[in-house]
Amino acid sequence: MKSRKRPLALMKSISLRKTLMMSLLVTAVASCSLVPYYDAGVIEQIEETTATADRFYLLMAMDSTSEDSPRKYDAAEPYYYDLILDLRKVNRMNEYRKKSDASTKQVDLTIDIIETQKSLHASMERLDDPGLIELHRSQTMDALYILRATESRLPKQSN
Amino acid sequence: MSFEIDEVVGDMAEAIKGSLKQDWPDAKEAVKQFLDRRKERMKLIAELVLKGVLTTETAKPYLDIEKKLLEMEILGVSIITKAMAEKAANKAMKVLVDAVKAAIPV
Numbered sequence: 001m002k003s004r005k006r007p008l009a010l011m012k013s014i015s016l017r018k019t020l021m022m023s024l025l026v027t028a029v030a031s032c033s034l035v036p037y038y039d040a041g042v043i044e045q046i047e048e049t050t051a052t053a054d055r056f057y058l059l060m061a062m063d064s065t066s067e068d069s070p071r072k073y074d075a076a077e078p079y080y081y082d083l084i085l086d087l088r089k090v091n092r093m094n095e096y097r098k099k100s101d102a103s104t105k106q107v108d109l110t111i112d113i114i115e116t117q118k119s120l121h122a123s124m125e126r127l128d129d130p131g132l133i134e135l136h137r138s139q140t141m142d143a144l145y146i147l148r149a150t151e152s153r154l155p156k157q158s159n
Numbered sequence: 160m161s162f163e164i165d166e167v168v169g170d171m172a173e174a175i176k177g178s179l180k181q182d183w184p185d186a187k188e189a190v191k192q193f194l195d196r197r198k199e200r201m202k203l204i205a206e207l208v209l210k211g212v213l214t215t216e217t218a219k220p221y222l223d224i225e226k227k228l229l230e231m232e233i234l235g236v237s238i239i240t241k242a243m244a245e246k247a248a249n250k251a252m253k254v255l256v257d258a259v260k261a262a263i264p265v
Binding site for chain 1: 193196197199200203204206207210212213220221223224225227228230231232234235237238239241242244245246249263
């Protein structure tokens with residue numbers, strides 16, 4: 001009886017060791033994440049913000065005369081707040097992600113850029129020069145492009 | 160007043176190269192893409208100053224925005240290169256896990 005039990009105990013012990021070692025290796029692989037994982041919700045929110053910015057600058061470029069033309073600061077102000085609030089949503093999502101410090105910093109810089117443009121627009125009251133409108137549009141869209149380009153290159157979580 | 164955009168962009172690339180050091184070979188392509196995208200806008204700022212729409216004083220906040228965009232780009236490049244390093248590390252770890260799996264007798 002004894003001689004049959006020993007190989008069984010040995011087998012169990014080897015199997016246990018193997019399981020333990022594999023678990024340790026898998027844990028080591030999983031814990032070496034240097035960047036946050038890709039989040040489809042974050043991309044979706046950045047896309048929404050980009051669409052809002054696109055609509056804002058398109059209206060600004062095309063509508064130069066109406067009472068609601070966003071060339072006038074008073075009409076543009078709600079758009080700036082929408083953009084800032086949308087970006088704050090992205091950072092709330094970042095709060096739940098590990099290793100997202102650099103991503104959060106990128107979003108904070110985008111908010112700074114929009115706040116600067118908001119105060120430049122406020123100081124001018126109207127933004128009429130096509131070149132200046134293009135400069136505002138291009139800087140905002142570029143900031144949003146950088147957010148999207150960075151997020152879309154993050155690794156996808158395998159499980 | 161002349162504005163040599165290619166020269167300016169080249170100098171910017173050199174400045175970024177200096178700060179990225181060993182990550183430069185991996186980051187080079189992404190930096191080039193980012194800088195090419197801003198070429199047109201740099202020209203536009205120079206033109207707005209030349210046309211008198213902006214003065215050197217009123218152009219300053221726009222240049223500060225460019226500085227922030229550059230900071231965002233460098234952060235983006237560092238995230239992307241880390242993601243690439245992680246992908247490579249995970250590939251190597253998979254090889255190790257497979258080798259250990261095969262070596263342990265059941």
